[in-house]
Amino acid sequence: MIQSRLVLQGHQGPIYSVVADQSWIYSAAGDKFIARWNVSSGEQDAFSIKLDKPAYCICLQDDLLVVGCTNGTVTCINLSSKTIVWESNIFGHAIFSLAFDQSNNYLYVGDGEGNFFVLGELGQIIVSFHLACGKIRAILTTNNLVFVGSQDGKLRVFDCENLNEIARVNCHNGSVNCFLFNEANNTLYSGGSDGHITLIDCGNYKVIKSIPAHYQTVYDLINVGNKLVSCSLDKSIKIWNREELTVQQKLTTKEGGHNKSVNKIAQINNQSFVSVGDDKQLIIWDLK
Helix, strand or coil: CEEEEEEEECCCCCEEEEEECCCEEEEEECCCEEEEEECCCCCEEEEEEECCCCEEEEEEECCEEEEEECCCCEEEEECCCCEEEEEECCCCCCEEEEEEECCCCEEEEEECCCEEEEECCCCCEEEEEECCCCCEEEEEEECCEEEEEECCCEEEEEECCCCEEEEEEECCCCCEEEEEEECCCCEEEEEECCCEEEEEECCCCEEEEEEECCCCCEEEEEEECCEEEEEECCCCEEEEECCCCEEEEEECHHHCCCCCCEEEEEEEECCEEEEEECCCEEEEEEEC
16 A cells, blocks of 8 residues: 655645655746755755746756756756756747656757757757647657657657657547556556556557546656556546556545645655645655
């Protein structure tokens, strides 16, 4: 069973994004701040970043934190030295998705107008694509592939080596908001604004199944242990049997959860994760 361990408060606006490692949680909110929290104690650290505009997305790779803001600014910050490595504001549209590709030293960026950018390690544009797909809300990279999910309900698959599109799949009736890859059987889970979780075979890029998972938009998917975890605009978090896609537990306000939209979840380790929402709260959950 999953149980709430800590409720963290400090932001003055809805929390849009969260990332975590073994020691720290980083959260980005509508109050234009990025805050840092101790995983064990839940205490807010003195470290914080004041932004010009709110950030819809952040991503973490080792000591680098990348922030994508609503005004199109992308900033890469070295957390050890607390310095800006590079900053770019050439995009012009709100940034909705970010993903590191460590094997190629790329950063993938998706914006609100269907532009998909591949950036080098100093923030320079390697290549860009205008996909004419609406907001790009989901990017995931694995096994030298990058999966791009967009407002038109499609999954697009790119080869990281040559940066060519190799597949396109209709997977949701509405925006594709999140991905989770299952390496054990080469499948991809996606969550969408239609409230469905869709399972895709990455061998032939065919939809295996699509199930109604939440009453409203599915915003995020993660693994915790051998469980699949989803969160939604419907204010709930659900714990799933990953293979059968059956619900094992539902976390709502009654179980110590959120009372507004749950916007993002992040794995801390194999036994715990953190969720954030429009209620301005972070909640740390443990697998008991």
